[in-house]
Amino acid sequence: MNAPFKILSKDKNSQARTGILYTKHGAVHTPVFMPVATQACVKALTDEDLKNAGAECLLSNTYHLYLRPTTKLLQQMGGLHQFMHWNGSILTDSGGFQVYSLPKFRKIKEEGVTFQSHHDGSKHLFTPENVIQFESEIGSDIWTMLDVCIHAKDPSKHDAREALNITKRWAERAARAYEKTVPVQHITQNSDGSFSVKNSLLFGIIQGAIFPDLRKEAALHMAGLPTHGYCIGGLSLGETLDQMKAAVSAVTENLPEGKPRYFMGLGTPVEMLNAVERGVDMFDCVWPTRVARNGMVMTSTGRVNIKNAEYRTQDIPLDSECDCFTCRTYSRAYLCHLFRAQELTSHRLLSIHNIRFLIRLMERAREAISAGTFLSFKEDVIKKYLGK
Ligand SMILES: [Zn+2]
Known part of the structure; x- marks a missing residue:
């Protein structure tokens, strides 16, 4: 599967590159920082503030939107873009990280993850398939797959291996669910190298904690799946800068060059520049x-x-x-x-x-x-x- 991503320039002395990711809501110039609109809003800001700040893509959280106002309501309102009056691009995360943040209230099974709402304690199930459906109801431009995130500070290799194994199997199921939801031929390349994109894109999430060998394995596995881009998940969670650099390098060195790489949850300047040097294109925090x-x-x-x-x-x-x-x-x-x-x-x-x-x-x-x-x-x- 080709990605609607055009690389514009590459640094000779590092893996840094510039590019344009095309979505159904326009062009996103990379490397890019995406402000986070957790609950359909970047706290304290309006869409005009965000446009004036130069934002091209926002991130919103499937977990939060699913619980409130509910993805069904967003669908009735014509999708998240219309609801929050934002006509740039939107990426939704899969809920894996939010559910990870509720360790007492989550249970991971082969089918998916059950968790309790932080609002009212009600029980819910996320599966690789229904998360794709929720993102479809949200109408975001970039969908991410359900993953299992573990703590990057002093994780055991056994736990990281288990989480990666489930994440890999869920990724395969999410890719099949995407193919059933979105018509195959919705991306066309124009004569100037730009792309026309009619539907939502799919990004896979690469886990493996701080272990370069697991990160490499996760990257190679994801590179074999039909996705438009890659998320690097489960970092910026308390590991050292050197551990982060090694994990990122193990991922980017094993991914195809022509698809964007997104470091989830990173928004501090020193770390972002170090990740750009290693070929990362997108950030949010x-x-x-x-x-x-x-x-x-x-x-x-x-x-x-x-x-x-x-x-x-x-x-x-x-x-x-x-x-x-x-x-x-x-x-x-x-x-x-x-x-x-x-x-x-x-x-x-x-x-x-x-x-x-x-x-x-x-x-x-x-x-x-x-x-x-x-x-x-x-x-x-x-x-x-x-x-x-
Ligand atoms: Zn200023």
Whole structure:
């Protein structure tokens, strides 16, 4: 199965590349950061804020949407795009990670995973097949397969092996369910190399915890299945940077070049640039908006906690290099005041900045890859960010 993915440039000194992923809602330029709209909303932001920040693709959570407002309701409303008034692309995760986060309330069987709702304790079953059906009801552009996620910090190899074995069998079932749901010939390549995509795409999830040999095995297995792209799941969960780098390399080195790779749940600048260097194309994370609501922002010279007293009198932007609405309009002093006065507008303004910071970081990474200067770009950004 070919992916509607056009590689535009490749770095000579690393595996970094730039490209365009085509979906039924347009083009997504990679490497890309995707803001997370957990419950059909990026917390505190509107679709206009997200467009102005340069977002091309959002991530939403099948688990949350299934429980509330329910995927059936979304289908009645014409799908998630129409419901939340977003006409860019949307990727949905499969619920595997959310269910993993409820260890007391989940039970994994061959058929699927049973879990209890975090709202009312009601019992539910996710299977590889019904998750594809739920994503179809949501109407997202990119669907992911149900997987078994385990903790990456000190996992036992036995547990990682068991989780991988089930994930592989579920992936085969999800691929068959996709083929029954989506007509085969919905992607056509145009004469300029771009693609027209009429239906949703399918991404497989690669597990294997921190073990490079399991990661390699998972990548080779997924490469043999009919999917349009690959998710790297189960990382950024407490492992060291070196363990993360080794796991990512073991995956990307064993995947076909012509399909996009998406690192699930990663949204910190240093780690993202290290993953781009290893050939990762897509990222998402709730972290930038979650910490913004606690007053923490990323700037080109490192993290700033806007509630600190030193910012009360600073009549300068959060980050003088940032082009976001917040930095173009307001001073640190004003934002510090809003946060200390518990004004909700501070959540919006700081979230806009953090989202734009990561989107712009990926835009600059794309420019550097195209210019053949990615590794020096990466080194400069990280040095400045970490204050070294
Ligand atoms: Zn800004």
